[in-house]
Amino acid sequence: MRNNEITIQIKSPSECSPKELRDFKYFVSAGGEASTKKFDSKIQNCLKLLFAIKGKTIGVCGIKQPDPNYTNNVFSKAGVSGFRGIINFEFGWLYVSPLSRKTGFGGWLIKVAMEIVGEGGCFATTRATNTAMHLVLLRNGFIRLGNDYKSSNREYLLSLFAKA
Numbered sequence: 001m002r003n004n005e006i007t008i009q010i011k012s013p014s015e016c017s018p019k020e021l022r023d024f025k026y027f028v029s030a031g032g033e034a035s036t037k038k039f040d041s042k043i044q045n046c047l048k049l050l051f052a053i054k055g056k057t058i059g060v061c062g063i064k065q066p067d068p069n070y071t072n073n074v075f076s077k078a079g080v081s082g083f084r085g086i087i088n089f090e091f092g093w094l095y096v097s098p099l100s101r102k103t104g105f106g107g108w109l110i111k112v113a114m115e116i117v118g119e120g121g122c123f124a125t126t127r128a129t130n131t132a133m134h135l136v137l138l139r140n141g142f143i144r145l146g147n148d149y150k151s152s153n154r155e156y157l158l159s160l161f162a163k164a
Helices: 018-031 039-044 068-077 105-120 131-139
Strands: 007-011 048-053 057-064 089-096 122-127 143-150 157-163
Touching: 007 105, 018 039, 018 048, 018 057, 018 089, 048 105, 057 105, 068 122, 068 143, 068 157, 089 105, 105 122, 105 131, 122 131, 131 143, 131 157
Parallel strands: 089 122
Antiparallel strands: 007 048, 048 057, 057 089, 122 157, 143 157
16 A cells, blocks of 8 residues: 555565564564564564665554453453454554654554454453554544553563454
């Protein structure tokens, strides 16, 4: 997909070059919000990886295919029930380089990702203190669900959002 300034490349992990996978991992780790523990296997399990390109990569995000037990655990921690079988995907790892922020590129990545997900339902988690990301998710049709809960490393609180 393309507008006047940027192109969004959509690829399955197996279609990505080693450089693209390194760039993706670099961006996600630069965001500092996602664990890169076992990251290579997490990337390989994605439905699609999205790259915002403006001469070079300026942003990324992924459409994850989470294990149903993980999804149930996330919703349970947030105190939310009734989503079993409705939510099939997890949106995540959205990161736009600091010089390209406040341009709408993050929202555009979400819109493209949600077109791919279609009726599959999608959830996202983000730090409870990341109000900028909360606003981007809300502007793109996600709703905030349940209560904030402690991350698996218990260092911060997470907020749950979903779009069914």
